[in-house]
Amino acid sequence: xxxxALHLAEEALRLTRQSxxxxxxxxxxxxxxxxxxxxxxxxxxxxxxxxPTTHSAIPEFLTGSVTRELSKGAxxxxxxxxxxxxxxxxxxxxxxxxxxxxxxxxxxxxxxxDYKPEILIEFENVESFGLNTVLISEAKAWPHKAxxxxxxxxxxxxxxxx
Amino acid sequence: xxxxxxxVRYIESREIHVAGSVIEDAAGSAxxxxxxxxxxxSDNKQVPSNRKLHLVREKLASEGTPVEFMLKDAYASDVEAxxxxxxxxxxxxxxRNVFMSVVSSSAHVWIEQKHQLTDAELDEMxxxxxxxxxxxxxxxxTFKTTVDENFPxxxxxxxxVRQFAPITVAALSQRLELAGFxxxxxxxxxxxxxxxxxxxxxxxxxxxxxxMSLKGIRALGTKKNRQSPDLxxxxxxxxxxx
Numbered sequence: 001x002x003x004x005a006l007h008l009a010e011e012a013l014r015l016t017r018q019s020x021x022x023x024x025x026x027x028x029x030x031x032x033x034x035x036x037x038x039x040x041x042x043x044x045x046x047x048x049x050x051x052p053t054t055h056s057a058i059p060e061f062l063t064g065s066v067t068r069e070l071s072k073g074a075x076x077x078x079x080x081x082x083x084x085x086x087x088x089x090x091x092x093x094x095x096x097x098x099x100x101x102x103x104x105x106x107x108x109x110x111x112x113x114d115y116k117p118e119i120l121i122e123f124e125n126v127e128s129f130g131l132n133t134v135l136i137s138e139a140k141a142w143p144h145k146a147x148x149x150x151x152x153x154x155x156x157x158x159x160x161x162x
Numbered sequence: 163x164x165x166x167x168x169x170v171r172y173i174e175s176r177e178i179h180v181a182g183s184v185i186e187d188a189a190g191s192a193x194x195x196x197x198x199x200x201x202x203x204s205d206n207k208q209v210p211s212n213r214k215l216h217l218v219r220e221k222l223a224s225e226g227t228p229v230e231f232m233l234k235d236a237y238a239s240d241v242e243a244x245x246x247x248x249x250x251x252x253x254x255x256x257x258r259n260v261f262m263s264v265v266s267s268s269a270h271v272w273i274e275q276k277h278q279l280t281d282a283e284l285d286e287m288x289x290x291x292x293x294x295x296x297x298x299x300x301x302x303x304t305f306k307t308t309v310d311e312n313f314p315x316x317x318x319x320x321x322x323v324r325q326f327a328p329i330t331v332a333a334l335s336q337r338l339e340l341a342g343f344x345x346x347x348x349x350x351x352x353x354x355x356x357x358x359x360x361x362x363x364x365x366x367x368x369x370x371x372x373x374m375s376l377k378g379i380r381a382l383g384t385k386k387n388r389q390s391p392d393l394x395x396x397x398x399x400x401x402x403x404x
Contacts, residue, residue, distance in 0.1 A: 056187065076317065076382070076383065077315075077317050079381045079382075079383065080316060080317050080320055080363070080378075080381040080382060081316070081361060081363075081381070082315055082316040082317040084315050084316065085315040085316065085317045085318075087304070088315070090304075091270065091304050091306065094263050094265060094270050094304075095263075095270075097263075098261075098263050101232070101233065104195075104230060104232050105197075105232045107195075108185060108195040108197070108230075108232055111185055111187060111195065112183075112185055116183070116185060119182075119183050119185075132181075132182035132183055132185070132197060133181040133182040133197055133234060134182075134197075134234075138239070141259075141261075144258075144259050144261070144274060145261050147308070148259075148261055148272045148274060148308035149261075149272075151308055151309070152272070152306070152308070155312065158312075158318075158341075158342055158343070159314070159315045159317060159318045160317070161389075162314075162318060162321075162341035162342060162343065
C-alpha cells in the first residue's frame with residue numbers, strides 16, 4: 001500500500017494538469033492513511049483484546065482504555081520494583097498518544113481527500129504538496145512512525161499480559 | 163449543532179487558532195474534525211494547552227457540537243525534522259529513520275535501525291541527540307531503537323513463576339518462549355531470577371525450582387476478573403494434575 005502511495009505522490013508532482021495533480025495528490029494521502037491503518041491493525045489487533053474495527057474508534061480506544069491499562073501496568077511494575085517495565089510503560093504511553101494523533105490526523109485527511117473535493121491540494125513547490133495544512137512529507141512518515149509506536153506499545157502490552 | 167463558520171468563530175474567540183478548513187466527519191458520527199495550530203511558550207509548554215482544548219471540546223459537546231481536535235505543532239515537527247536530518251547525515255549506513263515526540267520539555271526519540279547497532283554506535287547517536295536537543299532547551303527522556311523489546315522483564319518472570327511454581331529455570335525458559343518472549347540463554351534467565359530472589363520476591367527450593375515468596379505475591383497483587391492470576395494458577399495446576 002505504501003509503495004502505491006509513494007507512486008501516487010510522485011505522479012502528483014510530475015504531472016502538469018492541475019486537476020490530475022489534485023486527484024493523484026489526494027489519492028496519495030488516502031493510501032498513506034490506509035497503509036498506516038493496516039500496519040497498526042496487524043501489529044495490535046491480535047495482542048490487544050477488544051481492539052476496535054472501525055477507523056474512527058481506534059484513537060479513542062488508544063487514548064482511553066489502552067492508556068489506562070498502561071498506567072495500571074506502571075503501578076504494578078513499581079510495586080514489583082521493576083524499573084525496566086515501569087520505563088517501558090511510560091514509553092508505551094507516549095507512543096500510544098503519538099499513534100492516536102497520527103491516526104486522527106490521517107483519518108481526517110483521508111475524509112478530506114475522499115469527501116471534500118472542494119478543498120484542493122496545495123502545491124508548495126516542485127517537491128512538496130499539502131492538504132488542509134498537512135504536508136505529504138508528514139503523511140509519508142505515518143506508516144514508519146506508526147510501526148515504531150505500535151511495536152513499543154505491543155512490547156509493553158506483552159510484558160503486562162503474556 | 164453549529165455550522166462550520168460558527169464553529170470556527172467560536173473556537174477562534176477562545177484564542178485557539180484553526181488551521182485549514184473544519185471538516186464534518188464522514189463516518190456519520192455528526193462531529194467536526196478541527197486542525198489546530200499549536201505553538202510553544204518560553205517554557206516550551208504547548209499553547210493552547212491540552213487542558214484548554216479539553217475544556218472547549220467538552221463545552222462544545224455539551225452544546226450539541228462534538229469536535230475532534232488535531233494538533234499541528236510546527237515547532238516539534240521542525241525539531242524532529244532537524245534531528246532526523248542530522249542523525250541520518252552522520253549515520254546513514256546504520257539508521258533508516260528517526261522519530262521524536264515532545265512532552266513538555268522532554269523528548270522521546272526512536273531510531274529505526276538498518277542493522278543491529280553496537281553500544282558504541284548507540285552512545286554516539288545518543289550524545290549527538292543530546293547536544294542537538296540542548297539547542298532547543300529540550301532534555302532527552304528516552305532514546306530507543308524501534309525493535310521489539312522482547313526479553314521478559316522481572317514482572318513477566320514473576321507472573322510466570324506465580325502461575326507455574328515450583329518451576330526450574332529450564333522449564334520457565336520454555337514457558338516464557340511459549341508466551342512469545344525471547345530468552346537469550348539459561349544463564350541470562352538464571353541471573354535474572356537470582357536477582358529477583360535476592361530482592362526477596364522469589365524463593366529457591368531444595369529441588370532446584372523457584373516459588374514465589376509472600377512478598378512477591380503481594381507485589382504482584384491480584385485481580386477479581388477473568389484475568390485473575392489465582393484462576394490462571396488453578397488452571398495451570400489442574401492441567402498438570404497438581
